[in-house]
Amino acid sequence: MKTNKESVVQLSILVEIAHPVVRMPVVDGNGNSFYFPGVGGITYNFGLGDNAFKMHGDHIEPDISAKNKDKDLNPTCMALSCIGNEAIVIFGDGKGMKGYVIGKHGGIDHVLIWMPEKEKLAIGDKVQIKAWGQGLELTDYPEVKVMNIDPELFEKIPIKEKKGKLHVPVTAIVPAHLTGSGIGAGNPAATDYDMNTLDKNEISKYKLDRVRIGDIVAISNHYNGYGAGGYKDGAISVGVVVHSDCFKTGHGPGMVIIMTSKESNLIPVIEETSNIKTYLGI
Structure with a gap:
Protein backbone atom coordinates (compact mmCIF):
# COMPACT_ATOMS: atom_id res chain seq x y z
CA MET A 1 0.00 0.00 0.00
CA LYS A 2 1.25 3.44 -0.87
CA THR A 3 0.92 6.18 1.74
CA ASN A 4 1.95 9.79 2.19
CA LYS A 5 4.04 8.74 5.21
CA GLU A 6 7.02 10.93 4.31
CA SER A 7 4.96 14.12 4.41
CA VAL A 8 3.05 13.40 7.64
CA VAL A 9 4.09 15.93 10.27
CA GLN A 10 5.95 14.81 13.42
CA LEU A 11 5.57 16.99 16.51
CA SER A 12 6.60 16.77 20.15
CA ILE A 13 3.82 16.87 22.73
CA LEU A 14 4.19 16.78 26.50
CA VAL A 15 2.05 14.94 29.05
CA GLU A 16 2.50 13.85 32.63
CA ILE A 17 1.34 10.78 34.51
CA ALA A 18 -2.13 11.55 35.85
CA HIS A 19 -3.44 10.87 39.33
CA PRO A 20 -6.23 8.26 39.60
CA VAL A 21 -9.82 9.49 39.63
CA VAL A 22 -12.71 7.57 41.18
CA ARG A 23 -16.41 8.05 40.46
CA MET A 24 -18.28 6.28 43.26
CA PRO A 25 -20.65 4.62 43.30
CA VAL A 26 -20.81 2.92 39.92
CA VAL A 27 -24.33 1.65 39.27
CA ASP A 28 -24.87 -1.20 36.79
CA GLY A 29 -27.86 -1.91 34.56
CA ASN A 30 -29.53 -3.93 37.31
CA GLY A 31 -29.27 -1.21 39.94
CA ASN A 32 -26.32 -2.69 41.82
CA SER A 33 -23.80 -0.25 43.31
CA PHE A 34 -20.05 -0.80 43.28
CA TYR A 35 -17.27 1.02 45.09
CA PHE A 36 -14.03 0.41 43.26
CA PRO A 37 -11.18 2.15 41.38
CA GLY A 38 -11.62 4.15 38.22
CA VAL A 39 -9.43 5.82 35.63
CA GLY A 40 -5.93 7.26 35.79
CA GLY A 41 -2.64 6.56 37.49
CA ILE A 42 -0.19 3.72 36.98
CA THR A 43 -2.03 0.40 36.83
CA TYR A 44 0.48 -2.19 38.01
CA ASN A 45 -1.58 -5.34 37.39
CA PHE A 46 -3.32 -4.52 34.12
CA GLY A 47 -1.84 -3.62 30.78
CA LEU A 48 -1.33 -4.17 27.09
CA GLY A 49 -2.34 -7.70 26.07
CA ASP A 50 -4.58 -8.39 29.10
CA ASN A 51 -8.21 -9.46 28.72
CA ALA A 52 -10.39 -6.33 28.76
CA PHE A 53 -12.82 -8.02 31.17
CA LYS A 54 -10.12 -8.99 33.69
CA MET A 55 -10.50 -6.14 36.19
CA HIS A 56 -13.20 -5.35 38.74
CA GLY A 57 -13.41 -1.62 38.19
CA ASP A 58 -14.69 1.38 36.25
CA HIS A 59 -13.07 1.89 32.82
CA ILE A 60 -9.68 0.74 34.13
CA GLU A 61 -6.93 2.16 31.95
CA PRO A 62 -3.96 -0.08 31.11
CA ASP A 63 -0.38 0.64 32.13
CA ILE A 64 0.02 4.44 32.37
CA SER A 65 -2.52 7.25 32.06
CA ALA A 66 -1.24 10.71 31.18
CA LYS A 67 -2.46 14.15 30.23
CA ASN A 68 -1.28 17.74 29.90
CA LYS A 69 -2.42 19.61 33.01
CA ASP A 70 -3.14 22.69 30.91
CA LYS A 71 -6.80 22.23 29.93
CA ASP A 72 -6.22 24.33 26.82
CA LEU A 73 -3.35 22.12 25.61
CA ASN A 74 -4.64 18.67 26.54
CA PRO A 75 -7.15 18.54 23.64
CA THR A 76 -4.16 18.94 21.32
CA CYS A 77 -2.40 16.04 23.03
CA MET A 78 -5.51 13.90 22.61
CA ALA A 79 -5.89 14.81 18.95
CA LEU A 80 -2.27 14.46 17.88
CA SER A 81 -1.15 11.40 19.85
CA CYS A 82 -1.43 8.21 17.84
CA ILE A 83 -1.26 4.55 18.78
CA GLY A 84 2.30 3.33 18.32
CA ASN A 85 3.94 6.74 18.83
CA GLU A 86 7.24 6.67 20.67
CA ALA A 87 7.04 8.05 24.21
CA ILE A 88 10.04 8.86 26.40
CA VAL A 89 10.20 9.80 30.09
CA ILE A 90 12.01 13.12 30.42
CA PHE A 91 11.60 13.77 34.16
CA GLY A 92 11.73 11.43 37.16
CA ASP A 93 13.58 8.27 38.20
CA GLY A 94 12.59 6.64 34.93
CA LYS A 95 14.18 9.40 32.84
CA GLY A 96 15.20 8.02 29.43
CA MET A 97 12.76 5.10 29.52
CA LYS A 98 11.07 4.56 26.18
CA GLY A 99 7.61 3.20 25.50
CA TYR A 100 4.63 3.59 23.20
CA VAL A 101 1.25 5.25 23.09
CA ILE A 102 -1.32 2.42 23.21
CA GLY A 103 -4.57 4.39 23.23
CA LYS A 104 -6.53 7.41 24.34
CA HIS A 105 -9.66 7.65 26.44
CA GLY A 106 -12.24 10.33 25.69
CA GLY A 107 -14.28 11.95 28.43
CA ILE A 108 -11.50 11.79 30.98
CA ASP A 109 -9.12 12.72 28.11
CA HIS A 110 -6.15 10.55 29.02
CA VAL A 111 -3.39 9.40 26.68
CA LEU A 112 -2.55 5.76 27.49
CA ILE A 113 1.08 4.67 27.41
CA TRP A 114 2.99 1.40 27.75
CA MET A 115 6.36 1.54 29.49
CA PRO A 116 8.64 -1.43 30.23
CA GLU A 117 9.27 -0.67 33.94
CA LYS A 118 6.20 0.88 35.53
CA GLU A 119 7.59 0.53 39.05
CA LYS A 120 10.22 3.19 38.33
CA LEU A 121 7.58 5.80 37.47
CA ALA A 122 5.56 8.17 39.64
CA ILE A 123 2.55 10.43 39.40
CA GLY A 124 3.63 13.69 37.78
CA ASP A 125 6.53 12.27 35.79
CA LYS A 126 6.69 13.98 32.41
CA VAL A 127 6.56 12.06 29.15
CA GLN A 128 7.35 13.49 25.71
CA ILE A 129 5.55 11.87 22.78
CA LYS A 130 6.66 11.97 19.17
CA ALA A 131 3.19 12.62 17.78
CA TRP A 132 3.00 11.25 14.27
CA GLY A 133 0.11 9.86 12.25
CA GLN A 134 -2.71 12.33 11.89
CA GLY A 135 -2.88 13.15 8.20
CA LEU A 136 -1.77 9.71 7.08
CA GLU A 137 -3.49 8.72 3.82
CA LEU A 138 -3.65 5.64 1.63
CA THR A 139 -2.98 7.14 -1.77
CA ASP A 140 -4.52 4.21 -3.69
CA TYR A 141 -7.58 4.05 -1.41
CA PRO A 142 -8.74 7.64 -0.90
CA GLU A 143 -12.15 6.46 0.32
CA VAL A 144 -10.49 4.74 3.32
Whole structure:
Protein backbone atom coordinates (compact mmCIF):
# COMPACT_ATOMS: atom_id res chain seq x y z
CA MET A 1 0.00 0.00 0.00
CA LYS A 2 1.25 3.44 -0.87
CA THR A 3 0.92 6.18 1.74
CA ASN A 4 1.95 9.79 2.19
CA LYS A 5 4.04 8.74 5.21
CA GLU A 6 7.02 10.93 4.31
CA SER A 7 4.96 14.12 4.41
CA VAL A 8 3.05 13.40 7.64
CA VAL A 9 4.09 15.93 10.27
CA GLN A 10 5.95 14.81 13.42
CA LEU A 11 5.57 16.99 16.51
CA SER A 12 6.60 16.77 20.15
CA ILE A 13 3.82 16.87 22.73
CA LEU A 14 4.19 16.78 26.50
CA VAL A 15 2.05 14.94 29.05
CA GLU A 16 2.50 13.85 32.63
CA ILE A 17 1.34 10.78 34.51
CA ALA A 18 -2.13 11.55 35.85
CA HIS A 19 -3.44 10.87 39.33
CA PRO A 20 -6.23 8.26 39.60
CA VAL A 21 -9.82 9.49 39.63
CA VAL A 22 -12.71 7.57 41.18
CA ARG A 23 -16.41 8.05 40.46
CA MET A 24 -18.28 6.28 43.26
CA PRO A 25 -20.65 4.62 43.30
CA VAL A 26 -20.81 2.92 39.92
CA VAL A 27 -24.33 1.65 39.27
CA ASP A 28 -24.87 -1.20 36.79
CA GLY A 29 -27.86 -1.91 34.56
CA ASN A 30 -29.53 -3.93 37.31
CA GLY A 31 -29.27 -1.21 39.94
CA ASN A 32 -26.32 -2.69 41.82
CA SER A 33 -23.80 -0.25 43.31
CA PHE A 34 -20.05 -0.80 43.28
CA TYR A 35 -17.27 1.02 45.09
CA PHE A 36 -14.03 0.41 43.26
CA PRO A 37 -11.18 2.15 41.38
CA GLY A 38 -11.62 4.15 38.22
CA VAL A 39 -9.43 5.82 35.63
CA GLY A 40 -5.93 7.26 35.79
CA GLY A 41 -2.64 6.56 37.49
CA ILE A 42 -0.19 3.72 36.98
CA THR A 43 -2.03 0.40 36.83
CA TYR A 44 0.48 -2.19 38.01
CA ASN A 45 -1.58 -5.34 37.39
CA PHE A 46 -3.32 -4.52 34.12
CA GLY A 47 -1.84 -3.62 30.78
CA LEU A 48 -1.33 -4.17 27.09
CA GLY A 49 -2.34 -7.70 26.07
CA ASP A 50 -4.58 -8.39 29.10
CA ASN A 51 -8.21 -9.46 28.72
CA ALA A 52 -10.39 -6.33 28.76
CA PHE A 53 -12.82 -8.02 31.17
CA LYS A 54 -10.12 -8.99 33.69
CA MET A 55 -10.50 -6.14 36.19
CA HIS A 56 -13.20 -5.35 38.74
CA GLY A 57 -13.41 -1.62 38.19
CA ASP A 58 -14.69 1.38 36.25
CA HIS A 59 -13.07 1.89 32.82
CA ILE A 60 -9.68 0.74 34.13
CA GLU A 61 -6.93 2.16 31.95
CA PRO A 62 -3.96 -0.08 31.11
CA ASP A 63 -0.38 0.64 32.13
CA ILE A 64 0.02 4.44 32.37
CA SER A 65 -2.52 7.25 32.06
CA ALA A 66 -1.24 10.71 31.18
CA LYS A 67 -2.46 14.15 30.23
CA ASN A 68 -1.28 17.74 29.90
CA LYS A 69 -2.42 19.61 33.01
CA ASP A 70 -3.14 22.69 30.91
CA LYS A 71 -6.80 22.23 29.93
CA ASP A 72 -6.22 24.33 26.82
CA LEU A 73 -3.35 22.12 25.61
CA ASN A 74 -4.64 18.67 26.54
CA PRO A 75 -7.15 18.54 23.64
CA THR A 76 -4.16 18.94 21.32
CA CYS A 77 -2.40 16.04 23.03
CA MET A 78 -5.51 13.90 22.61
CA ALA A 79 -5.89 14.81 18.95
CA LEU A 80 -2.27 14.46 17.88
CA SER A 81 -1.15 11.40 19.85
CA CYS A 82 -1.43 8.21 17.84
CA ILE A 83 -1.26 4.55 18.78
CA GLY A 84 2.30 3.33 18.32
CA ASN A 85 3.94 6.74 18.83
CA GLU A 86 7.24 6.67 20.67
CA ALA A 87 7.04 8.05 24.21
CA ILE A 88 10.04 8.86 26.40
CA VAL A 89 10.20 9.80 30.09
CA ILE A 90 12.01 13.12 30.42
CA PHE A 91 11.60 13.77 34.16
CA GLY A 92 11.73 11.43 37.16
CA ASP A 93 13.58 8.27 38.20
CA GLY A 94 12.59 6.64 34.93
CA LYS A 95 14.18 9.40 32.84
CA GLY A 96 15.20 8.02 29.43
CA MET A 97 12.76 5.10 29.52
CA LYS A 98 11.07 4.56 26.18
CA GLY A 99 7.61 3.20 25.50
CA TYR A 100 4.63 3.59 23.20
CA VAL A 101 1.25 5.25 23.09
CA ILE A 102 -1.32 2.42 23.21
CA GLY A 103 -4.57 4.39 23.23
CA LYS A 104 -6.53 7.41 24.34
CA HIS A 105 -9.66 7.65 26.44
CA GLY A 106 -12.24 10.33 25.69
CA GLY A 107 -14.28 11.95 28.43
CA ILE A 108 -11.50 11.79 30.98
CA ASP A 109 -9.12 12.72 28.11
CA HIS A 110 -6.15 10.55 29.02
CA VAL A 111 -3.39 9.40 26.68
CA LEU A 112 -2.55 5.76 27.49
CA ILE A 113 1.08 4.67 27.41
CA TRP A 114 2.99 1.40 27.75
CA MET A 115 6.36 1.54 29.49
CA PRO A 116 8.64 -1.43 30.23
CA GLU A 117 9.27 -0.67 33.94
CA LYS A 118 6.20 0.88 35.53
CA GLU A 119 7.59 0.53 39.05
CA LYS A 120 10.22 3.19 38.33
CA LEU A 121 7.58 5.80 37.47
CA ALA A 122 5.56 8.17 39.64
CA ILE A 123 2.55 10.43 39.40
CA GLY A 124 3.63 13.69 37.78
CA ASP A 125 6.53 12.27 35.79
CA LYS A 126 6.69 13.98 32.41
CA VAL A 127 6.56 12.06 29.15
CA GLN A 128 7.35 13.49 25.71
CA ILE A 129 5.55 11.87 22.78
CA LYS A 130 6.66 11.97 19.17
CA ALA A 131 3.19 12.62 17.78
CA TRP A 132 3.00 11.25 14.27
CA GLY A 133 0.11 9.86 12.25
CA GLN A 134 -2.71 12.33 11.89
CA GLY A 135 -2.88 13.15 8.20
CA LEU A 136 -1.77 9.71 7.08
CA GLU A 137 -3.49 8.72 3.82
CA LEU A 138 -3.65 5.64 1.63
CA THR A 139 -2.98 7.14 -1.77
CA ASP A 140 -4.52 4.21 -3.69
CA TYR A 141 -7.58 4.05 -1.41
CA PRO A 142 -8.74 7.64 -0.90
CA GLU A 143 -12.15 6.46 0.32
CA VAL A 144 -10.49 4.74 3.32
CA LYS A 145 -9.78 7.23 6.09
CA VAL A 146 -6.85 6.45 8.39
CA MET A 147 -6.32 8.13 11.75
CA ASN A 148 -4.89 7.67 15.24
CA ILE A 149 -2.07 5.32 14.26
CA ASP A 150 1.67 5.75 13.87
CA PRO A 151 2.66 5.18 10.21
CA GLU A 152 5.36 2.67 11.11
CA LEU A 153 2.98 0.63 13.27
CA PHE A 154 0.39 0.77 10.49
CA GLU A 155 2.91 -0.75 8.10
CA LYS A 156 3.46 -3.67 10.50
CA ILE A 157 -0.19 -4.74 10.44
CA PRO A 158 -0.37 -7.56 7.86
CA ILE A 159 -3.11 -6.01 5.72
CA LYS A 160 -3.52 -7.80 2.41
CA GLU A 161 -4.65 -6.22 -0.85
CA LYS A 162 -6.95 -8.41 -2.94
CA LYS A 163 -8.86 -7.15 -5.97
CA GLY A 164 -9.10 -3.58 -4.77
CA LYS A 165 -10.04 -4.48 -1.21
CA LEU A 166 -8.05 -4.37 2.03
CA HIS A 167 -8.26 -7.50 4.16
CA VAL A 168 -7.55 -6.47 7.74
CA PRO A 169 -6.75 -8.99 10.53
CA VAL A 170 -9.03 -8.52 13.55
CA THR A 171 -9.71 -10.59 16.65
CA ALA A 172 -13.46 -9.88 16.68
CA ILE A 173 -16.25 -8.09 14.86
CA VAL A 174 -18.44 -5.81 16.96
CA PRO A 175 -21.97 -5.56 15.54
CA ALA A 176 -23.44 -2.07 15.41
CA HIS A 177 -26.09 -2.85 18.05
CA LEU A 178 -23.36 -3.61 20.62
CA THR A 179 -21.82 -0.14 20.60
CA GLY A 180 -22.50 2.52 23.20
CA SER A 181 -20.99 5.44 25.07
CA GLY A 182 -19.07 7.92 22.92
CA ILE A 183 -21.22 7.59 19.82
CA GLY A 184 -21.83 11.04 18.39
CA ALA A 185 -18.53 12.58 19.47
CA GLY A 186 -17.56 15.17 16.89
CA ASN A 187 -13.86 14.39 16.49
CA PRO A 188 -12.95 10.72 15.91
CA ALA A 189 -9.27 11.68 16.02
CA ALA A 190 -9.46 12.63 19.71
CA THR A 191 -11.61 10.03 21.42
CA ASP A 192 -12.74 6.43 21.72
CA TYR A 193 -16.15 4.84 22.02
CA ASP A 194 -17.37 1.80 23.88
CA MET A 195 -18.80 -1.60 23.29
CA ASN A 196 -22.15 -1.89 25.09
CA THR A 197 -21.74 -4.85 27.44
CA LEU A 198 -25.06 -4.77 29.33
CA ASP A 199 -26.30 -7.92 27.57
CA LYS A 200 -23.67 -10.50 28.53
CA ASN A 201 -25.28 -13.19 26.38
CA GLU A 202 -24.87 -11.05 23.26
CA ILE A 203 -21.31 -10.20 24.22
CA SER A 204 -20.52 -13.90 24.62
CA LYS A 205 -22.33 -14.77 21.38
CA TYR A 206 -19.97 -12.54 19.39
CA LYS A 207 -16.95 -13.62 21.50
CA LEU A 208 -16.33 -10.04 22.57
CA ASP A 209 -15.61 -11.17 26.14
CA ARG A 210 -12.30 -12.50 24.80
CA VAL A 211 -10.91 -9.19 23.55
CA ARG A 212 -7.66 -7.90 25.00
CA ILE A 213 -6.16 -4.47 25.42
CA GLY A 214 -4.44 -3.74 22.12
CA ASP A 215 -6.61 -6.07 20.04
CA ILE A 216 -7.55 -4.83 16.59
CA VAL A 217 -11.29 -5.23 16.08
CA ALA A 218 -13.81 -4.33 13.39
CA ILE A 219 -17.14 -2.56 13.91
CA SER A 220 -19.79 -3.43 11.35
CA ASN A 221 -22.09 -0.82 9.78
CA HIS A 222 -20.27 2.09 11.43
CA TYR A 223 -18.55 4.98 9.65
CA ASN A 224 -16.21 7.22 11.63
CA GLY A 225 -14.93 9.59 8.97
CA TYR A 226 -16.36 12.77 10.46
CA GLY A 227 -17.62 11.73 13.87
CA ALA A 228 -17.63 8.76 16.20
CA GLY A 229 -19.93 5.81 15.66
CA GLY A 230 -22.23 6.91 12.83
CA TYR A 231 -24.47 4.05 11.68
CA LYS A 232 -24.10 3.42 7.95
CA ASP A 233 -25.26 0.19 6.36
CA GLY A 234 -22.32 -1.63 4.78
CA ALA A 235 -19.63 0.56 6.34
CA ILE A 236 -16.74 -0.91 8.29
CA SER A 237 -14.54 0.69 10.92
CA VAL A 238 -11.42 -0.80 12.45
CA GLY A 239 -10.27 0.10 15.94
CA VAL A 240 -7.95 -0.81 18.80
CA VAL A 241 -9.26 -1.84 22.24
CA VAL A 242 -7.85 0.66 24.77
CA HIS A 243 -9.52 0.31 28.19
CA SER A 244 -11.35 -2.23 30.31
CA ASP A 245 -15.00 -3.16 30.59
CA CYS A 246 -17.28 -1.14 32.87
CA PHE A 247 -20.48 -1.93 34.73
CA LYS A 248 -22.29 1.27 33.71
CA THR A 249 -25.19 0.86 31.31
CA GLY A 250 -24.13 1.59 27.73
CA HIS A 251 -20.44 1.30 28.52
CA GLY A 252 -17.73 -1.31 28.01
CA PRO A 253 -14.24 -1.70 26.55
CA GLY A 254 -13.25 1.38 24.59
CA MET A 255 -12.13 1.38 20.96
CA VAL A 256 -9.99 3.98 19.16
CA ILE A 257 -10.66 4.03 15.41
CA ILE A 258 -7.68 3.60 13.07
CA MET A 259 -9.45 2.92 9.73
CA THR A 260 -12.94 3.55 8.40
CA SER A 261 -14.76 3.34 5.07
CA LYS A 262 -18.39 3.51 3.98
CA GLU A 263 -17.52 1.57 0.84
CA SER A 264 -17.17 -2.21 0.74
CA ASN A 265 -13.39 -2.15 0.54
CA LEU A 266 -12.44 -3.00 4.14
CA ILE A 267 -12.76 -6.73 4.78
CA PRO A 268 -12.25 -7.90 8.38
CA VAL A 269 -10.54 -11.28 8.65
CA ILE A 270 -10.54 -13.08 12.00
CA GLU A 271 -7.02 -13.57 13.30
CA GLU A 272 -6.78 -14.29 17.04
CA THR A 273 -3.25 -12.88 17.37
CA SER A 274 -3.99 -9.46 15.85
CA ASN A 275 -2.83 -7.17 18.65
CA ILE A 276 -0.58 -4.12 18.62
CA LYS A 277 1.58 -5.76 21.31
CA THR A 278 2.60 -8.31 18.69
CA TYR A 279 3.13 -5.73 15.96
CA LEU A 280 5.19 -3.47 18.26
CA GLY A 281 7.37 -6.43 19.21
CA ILE A 282 6.72 -6.06 22.94
